[in-house]
Amino acid sequence: NLPEKAVIIEVGPRDGLQNEQNFVDTEVKKLFIQKLAAAGIQEMEITSFVSPKWVPQMRDAEEVALAVPEGIRSYVLAPNRRGIDRALETPSKAIAVFVGVTNTFNEKNINKTTEEGMNELRPLLSDLKEKNYFIRACISTAFYCPYEGKVAETDTLSLCHEFAKAGVDELSVADTIGMAVPTEAFSLFSKIKNELPDLLITAHFHDTRKTALANIVAAMQAGVDRFDASAGGLGGCPFAPGATGNVATEDVVYLLERMGVKTGIHLDRLTRAIDVIAPKISRPIETGYYRLSRQS
Numbered sequence: 001n002l003p004e005k006a007v008i009i010e011v012g013p014r015d016g017l018q019n020e021q022n023f024v025d026t027e028v029k030k031l032f033i034q035k036l037a038a039a040g041i042q043e044m045e046i047t048s049f050v051s052p053k054w055v056p057q058m059r060d061a062e063e064v065a066l067a068v069p070e071g072i073r074s075y076v077l078a079p080n081r082r083g084i085d086r087a088l089e090t091p092s093k094a095i096a097v098f099v100g101v102t103n104t105f106n107e108k109n110i111n112k113t114t115e116e117g118m119n120e121l122r123p124l125l126s127d128l129k130e131k132n133y134f135i136r137a138c139i140s141t142a143f144y145c146p147y148e149g150k151v152a153e154t155d156t157l158s159l160c161h162e163f164a165k166a167g168v169d170e171l172s173v174a175d176t177i178g179m180a181v182p183t184e185a186f187s188l189f190s191k192i193k194n195e196l197p198d199l200l201i202t203a204h205f206h207d208t209r210k211t212a213l214a215n216i217v218a219a220m221q222a223g224v225d226r227f228d229a230s231a232g233g234l235g236g237c238p239f240a241p242g243a244t245g246n247v248a249t250e251d252v253v254y255l256l257e258r259m260g261v262k263t264g265i266h267l268d269r270l271t272r273a274i275d276v277i278a279p280k281i282s283r284p285i286e287t288g289y290y291r292l293s294r295q296s
């Protein structure tokens with residue numbers, strides 16, 4: 001019982017680059033975004049309006065956000081009022097906010113506990129709804145926390161419900177440090193789909209232990225048809241030690257298309273988008289599909 005089609009939300013320009021030590025030129029980021037859109041990506045996180053002291057790579061967010069491609073949904077991330085005020089000045093009509101399930105992770109990532117983070121966001125989300133923004137809520141440490149270990153499903157579900165009450169349109173539920181396995185992915189996503197049938201539910205897997213593709217299949221069996229992925233498998237949260245890249249977009253597209261699940265993404269054009277970013281980052285791109293495509 002697989003879906004006929006799935007949506008891939010490209011997070012490379014945001015999650016993919018935020019942890020990169022070398023500052024990637026703004027023009028290169030814009031070209032990367034344009035090439036990703038040209039490959040058929042329909043939804044994309046393009047940048048984040050966070051503190052440039054915390055995440056220097058995102059210091060050009062204003063300029064990058066001006067480059068939103070036509071006809072696709074472009075998300076910008078914002079952690080607080082200042083971030084949302086900055087985002088409101090850009091053409092983007094979709095804002096992603098983020099809070100993790102665990103307090104320790106949130107203290108390291110946003111300098112607030114889970115409750116403080118939610119208390120700050122609630123009124124801001126209600127303003128955004130009135131302004132007709134699409135709101136995506138990213139839920140970190142939904143399975144495991146780098147500081148607190150295994151996270152109880154009930155804690156993750158309760159944060160999902162809080163965001164639902166706050167009026168968000170989408171939940172992107174994350175395995176921040178890539179520790180989940182398919183049994184856990186199936187169990188949690190079945191419950192989320194069942195308890196929150198009116199929300200868009202997206203799975204965000206990091207591939208630290210190479211379980212991400214298997215988790216995607218398990219999440220699909222639980223009814224999920226939206227997946228975050230990063231071209232070239234770039235990515236990781238600077239405040240989650242051990243977090244490596246997101247599952248690679250090209251590997252997800254290959255897997256889904258071969259299983260008959262349509263993504264609308266053109267693999268060859270996707271590798272050309274990766275060609276733009278590959279020489280600008282500090283580590284080689286070693287994802288299966290990309291490496292093979294560049295050997296021939």
Ligand code: HMG
Pocket residue numbers: 015018048049050051052054055079080082083084086098109110111138139140141174175176204206236237238239
């Ligand atoms: P803070 O230091 O507690 O903030 O940081 P503050 O409110 O005390 O302000 C301190 C200074 O920062 C002030 O400037 C503010 O104006 C400025 P100063 O007076 O010192 O010159 N400031 C800002 N500047 C620009 N944009 C802003 C902003 N806010 C305050 N939005 C803060 C709190 C939330 C700002 C900080 O902790 C932060 O930026 N955190 C972001 C961390 C981040 O980007 N993490 C990665 C994204 S989440 C992720 O990757 C996980 C995800 O992929 C899912 C998964 O895999 O788990 C989504």
Ligand code: MG
Pocket residue numbers: 015174176204206236237246
């Ligand atoms: Mg992430």
